[in-house]
Amino acid sequence: MHPAPSVIIFTTCSGLGFGLLFFLGLGQPAVTGFVAFVFYAIAYALAVGGLLASTFHLGHPERAWKAFSQWRSSWLSREGWCAVTALIVMGLYALGAVFMGSHWAVLGWVGALLSLATVFTTSMIYTQLKTVPRWNMNLTPAMFLSFSLAGGALLAGAEALAPWLLVLAGAVQLAYWAKGDGAFARSGTNLGTATGLGDRGAVRAFEPPHTGTNYLLREFVHVVGRKHAQKLRVISFGLAFVLPLLLILIPVSGVAIKHIFALLAVLSHLTGAVVSRWLFFAQAEHVVGLYYGKR
Amino acid sequence: MTIQQPKIDTSPKVSDEVRRTTCYMCACRCGINVHMKDGKVAYIEGNRDHPVNKGVLCAKGSAGIMQVNAPSRLRKPLRRVGPRGSGEFREIEWDEAISTAVGWLNELHETAPQKLAFFTGRDQSQSFTSFWAQNFGTPNYAAHGGFCSVNMAAGGIYTMGGAFWEFGQPDWEHTKLFMLFGVAEDHDSNPIKMGLGKIKARGARVIGVNPIRSGYNAVADDWVGITPGTDGLFILSLIHVLMKAGKIDLDYLSRYTNAPVLVNATEGPEKGLFLRDADGKPLVIDRVTGKPTAFDKPGVRPDLSATYEKDGVTHRPVFHLMAEKYLSDDHAPEAIAERCGIPASRIRAIATEIARVAFDEAIELDHEWTDFRGETHSKMIGRPVSFHAMRGISAHANGFQTCRALHVLQILLGTVEVPGGFRFKPPYPKPVEAHPSPHGDRRPGRPLEGPHLGFVRGPEDLLIDDCGTPQRIDKAFTWENPMSAHGLMHMVISNAAAGDPYKIDTLFMYMANMSWNSSMNTKGVMEMLTARNEDGKYTIPRIIYSDAYSSEMVAYADLVLPDTTYLERHDCISLLDRPICEADAAADAIRWPVVEPDRDVRGFQSVLIELANRMNLPGFTNEDGTPKWKDYADYIVNHERKPGIGPLAGFRGENGDKEGRGEVNPDQLNRYIENGGFYVAHIPEGADYYKPWNAAYQDWAVGMGIYDSPQPYLFQLYSEPMRKFQLAAEGHGDRQPPERLRQRIKDTMDPLPIWYETDQQGNEGFTVNALTQRPMAMYHSWGTQNAWLRQLHGRNPLYVPTKLMREHGLQDGDWAKVSSPHGEITVPVMEMAALNDNTVWTWNAIGKRKGAWALQEDAPEATKGFLLNHLIHELLPPKGDGQRWANSDPITGQAAWFDLKVKIEKADPPNDAESQPEFGPIKSPVGTGPKDLAWKVGK
C-alpha cells in the first residue's frame, strides 16, 4: 500500500492523542488549571490534527460530514462518531478540569472509553480488509491500541504504567511483524485464485493492461526492499520502545532533567511509531497487486 | 430498515443526432454511429446494420473521438524554412500551397512526367489516386502494398483469383475447423474476431500457426509455434500427407482447377506451357471421349490422369506433375519437422484432423446451381475446413510461393468457394485475365495508356525498355521482381536518392510515414531524404507530403498539405478499389463530413482535384477546358469509369433505384447518408457459393458491373505465367533476363508452389528470428497520438522466449543489444513463454521520434519505445558480386520484413535509460498536447 503521509500522520498522531485523552479521562494525571490546559491542548492537537490530516487524502474533504451517516456498517463512519463524541465528552471533562478544577469522574470514564474506542475503530478500518492480509489480523487492533496506550501513558507521565505498556506494545509489535510476514501466503490468495487459472499450471502476469501507471498501482503497489524493511524495523523498535524505556527507567535526579528525559522518550516513541506506521502501510500487500504481477 | 437508494436517470438522452459514416482508425472500414451533442462528436459506436462489423467496434474505432480532436492535427499548409528534417516551417495560405505545387508539377507533367514519384500509404482511395497519377502521366505510382502484403494478394490472384481479407473470408457460419497462419491481428480485424467468436461459440477447433502465441493465436485450441519463414515447408508437408492418403477432392480438382490441364512435357521453348486450342483455351482430356477438349466445353469430364501425345510431344496433366513433386519423401513430415520446429507427429495429427473434417464432416446445402459447363448440381457440397493467412507468411522472400502453397492446399481439399470453406467477396473472384497488365509508358502531357499496376502474364508485360532499364522508379515489373503487382514503395526513396534507374524531381507522398515506421532502414531513409548533391541542393529536389497529423515524415517535406481527419471528409470505399463486400453481398461505403474542420485543412483528394484542374490534366478536364469536378464529393458522384459505372454502385440512376450499373444520380451521397453510409447488394441464394464457376453468380456479377461478361475460370494450381519467366531464364524467347538473375528466376519461379530457404548471405552469427506485430488496439503510428490508446501501449519491450532469457542471463526490465548485419539497437526486454524458442518480437511502431505526434519529448514512446526497422535494410548484405540484392521476394518484390535474423546480448542500461538509437528531436509544427483531459461534450 502507498504509505501516504496523511494516513501515517493521522493514525500515529490521533492514536497518541486519544491515548493521552484516555489517561486524562481516568484522571491520570489529575491535573487542573493551566497544567490541565497544556495537557488537553497537546491531546487535542494530536487527535484533531491527526483527524484533519486524514482529510488531506480525501477527494472531497468538504463532504466529510457525510461520513457520519453509515455507522451501521462502516468502520470509518463509526470512527467518525467515536472521535467526535470522544472529543466532545473529553472537551466537557476538560472544561471542568481547566476552568472549575473539578474532575467529573463518570464523564471522564466515558470519555476515556470513547477515546479508546476511537483508536479501536481506526484500527478496524484496516483490520476489516481481507484484501490486505497483513492487516486482516487480530493483532492489528491490538497493535493500534497498545501503541495508543503506551504513547498515552508516556505523554500522561504515568510512570508506573508506562514501562509496562511499552513492553506490551513492543511485544505486540514484534508479534505483528512475525505474523504479518506470513499473512499473505496464509491467506490462500494468489494469482491462481485471482485468475481462476491456477489449476491449469503456473500463472504469470504477462502484458499489463496499460503500460503506464494508474490509481491502483499508485495506491496499492509499493515495494519495500526486504533488507531495507529489516533495517527500518530495528530503527522503529529501538525508537518506539527501547529508547523510551531506557529514558524513563534511568534513575535521574532533578525535575527538569526528568522532564527532558520524558520529552525525549515521547519524541523517540513518536518517531518510532511513525516509522512503524510507515512500514504498516508500505509493507502491506494488497491482493490487487497480484493482477499486475506485483506486490 | 428499508434501504433508500438514490434515484438516477436510467434513460438519459444519448445524443442530439446520430451520424453514420465509415471508420478510418485502421483499414478495416467498419460502419460507425457518431453520436453528436451540440454539434460535437460525443460518442462513437459500431453500426449494427453495417456489413463489415454488424455493430461491434474495436478499441481504435471507439477511440476515434480522441483522434478527431488529437492535438497532433495539422492546422494549415506548411512551407519548409529550416533544413529538411528540422521541422521548421512557416504556415502559408492554401493559395500559395496550391500554386507552389502546381508550379512544381505542371512543368513535369508537360515535359517529363516520370520525374514525379507519387506514392500513397494507407490510402483508401487508390482507384482515385491512381486515376490522378495516370492522367498526370507518370509511371511512378503505387500504394503501400509492396511492403505490406503483395505476396498474399498476388499469390491469391495468380492461384485462384483472390486471396484473403478484402478478397474473401472463411465461411464463418459453417466452418468446423479454422486454421490461421501468421496473422498480425490487424487486417480485417473485426470480421476475424467476430468469426472466431462464432467458431468458439460452437466449440469448433481453431489452429493457429504463428511463432507468437498472442491475440488470435492465444485463443487457438492448438498452437503451432512454427519457425518463421518455414510455413511453406509445413504446408507442403500437409499436402504431401493428404495427397498420399488420397484425402483430396478429386471431383473438385477435375472440374474447377487446372489439375487436368495438359502441360507440354518435352524439352524446348514450349516445355511447361499449356496445350491450347485455336482459341487459346487450355485443353484437358475428356474422360468421356478420351480426347483433348477445351476445359470449358459443355459436358466435358476432365481427366486428372490421362496423358496425351501429339507430334511426338508428350503432354501430361498438371496433376501428374503435382504427384511427382509432392509425393516425394522430401516433403514427409519427418523430413521437415526439425526445420519447421514442429514434431512430425503433430504435423500428421493436423493433417488427419483436416482430412477428417473435410471429408467425414462434409456438409451439403440443398441449393441447386448450374456450373459454367451447363451442368446442374442439386446440392452444394461443403468441406468445412477454412484458412486465413496474412503478413506472417507473406513478408518473407519465399512468401509468394508460400501463399501459393496455402491456396493449393485449400484447393486440393476442395474448400474454396464451398460451404464451410473459404468464400470470395465481390468483386472477387477475379482471375488474372480479368485484371489489367501494368503500364509504364511515359508521354509528356499525356496520360498513361492504362493503369500502373496489374498482373503480368509473362516477360512481355515487364516494364523495361529495350536495354532492360526499368521504366518505374521502384523497378517494379522487372526481372528483379517480375510479379510486383503492388509496386515497391519501400524502394522508391532509396532508388530516387541513388538516381537509379533515373533521377526524379518531385516525391509526392500521402499518408506514408517513410522517415519512420513505414520504411526499412529508417535512419538510412532519413539520410537519403536529407542528402545533398555537391552543389548543395537536395538529391531528391522536392518533397510534397500530405497527412492529417504531425507524423515524423512531415519534417522531411518541403511543402505540407494538411489533410482532414476521417470524420471531416468525403471518401468512397469503392468496388473499383478495395471495397467492403461480404461473401454474400457486394457492398461499398462513403465517408462524409459529420463535423466540419475547425482548422484550415482540406481533404487530400479534393486537393488533388484542384491540382488536376489547375494543370488541366486530361481525365479531369472537359473538352471545353472546364474542370469536370470541383471536389472529391463531386467526383464520387459524377465520375464514370465506364458508362454507368462509377465509384459508388448503390442508388444509381435518375431515381436512385439502380445498383451496379446506372446513370449518375446527383442525390447519390444523400441516399448513402440516409442508408447509414453504405450500400449492400445481396447475392441471390444459389449464386452465393462456387462463384468462379456458378453461372448464376457470373450473371449477377455482370449485372452489377463487376465483369463485362461472365468470366468463369479454373484455379491455377500450376501457374503458367511463372513458367514463362522460367522459360526465359532457360534461354527461350526474345526478352531475356540479365545473367545475374537467370539462375534465381529458374530456382524461384517454379510454376508449382515450392519452398526455398531465403537468402542467408551475411547472416552468419545472426541466428535469432526477429518479428514485429501490430497491437490490436493500435494501427501503426496513428494510435500514439490518441490519449486513450497510448495508455494501453505507450512503450514496447522486446519479447524474448524463456530459453533465450535464460541463455543470456536476462530478466524482465533488463536491457539487451540486438544486432543484425545492418545495425543494432539497445532495448528493454520482457520474457514471454508462449513464443517460438528462437524468435524475439516487439510491437510495431510504438516507438516515436521526439517532437512528432504532438507528444512531449519525454513521452515513453520517444524514450523507451523503439523500432525494429533500424535492423532491417531494403538491401541484403553485399555478396561480393558487386550487386546489392533487394531484401525482397524475388517474385513480387514484397519487402521481406520477417526474414530478419538478429543476435541478442545482455547490455548495460543506456546512460539516459533511453532505447537506442536515439535521434534528435524535430520541432513540432503543432506544439504539444494539453496536460490533462476530461472530455465531455454534453452538459
Add this chain to the structure above:
Amino acid sequence: MTQLPQSTERKMGLVIDLDTCVGCHACVISCKGWNTENYGAPLSDQDAYGANPSGTFLNRVHSYEVQPAEGHAQLIHFPKSCLHCEDAPCVTVCPTGASYKRVEDGIVLVNESDCIGCGLCAWSCPYGARELDVAEGVMKKCTLCVDRIYNENLPEVDRVPSCVRTCPAGARHFGDLGDPNSNVSKLVAEREGMDLMPEMGTKPVNKYLPPRPKDQIEDQIDILAPLLAPVAEEPKGFLGWLDKTLEKL
C-alpha cells in the same frame, strides 16, 4: 445506503469467456467512451500526451501466461471490471453511503455527489475494480451501463453495457445471473463458469468461463488411424489409385 440489500430482485452481471477473448481492448475503450460522456463525471486523463499518461478506466484487459506441467505455455487475455459482488465489501465500508448496491438489479454504484473520495471502497475491493478519478476526486467504477440497459432512448437491442455491445469476438455476455434460465446462467452451467478469488467471500455476480483445454490435438487424434493410410507409396502407385478412384466418380 451502504448496508447491502438482503437480496436483489435480479442479479445483473457479465459472463466473460476466457476461451474467446483475444485481448483487443475494444471493451476497454468503448467503456471509456461511453462513461466519459455519460453517468457521472468524465473519466479523466492526466499527462495525456506526456511522459506519464494515466487515466481513469472502468475496465482493463490483463494478460497472463500459464505454463502447464507439460506442453506449450498458454496466453490468456483477461478482461476485468467490477464483478458486482453479492457480498460487496466496497459497499459496506463506505462511510457516506455513496456506494450502494441496487435492490432491483444488484448493480453496485457510486453516487458521486455523496462520495468523499476516501478510497476505502477501492481498498476493500480485491479485484481492483474501482479507480479514483484524479480530476474529479470521486470514485469511479463500472456501472454495468445502468444508463444504457434501461435507456428508452436506445433501441432495445442496444440496451446492454457498451463493452458487451462492442466486443467483436462476442466474449462478453450480459444478463440476469439470478435467473437459472437466462442465457448467461446457462452458459455458466455449461462451461463451468468460475468466480475470481472465491476465498474472499465476495460472491461475485460476474462469472468467467475458463479457457477450453489446449494443445490436445496429438492426444485426441490417432494418426495411425486408417484416415491417413497411404493409398500408395510411390507416385506410380498413386496414379494407379487415381485412375481407379476417378472411375468411381
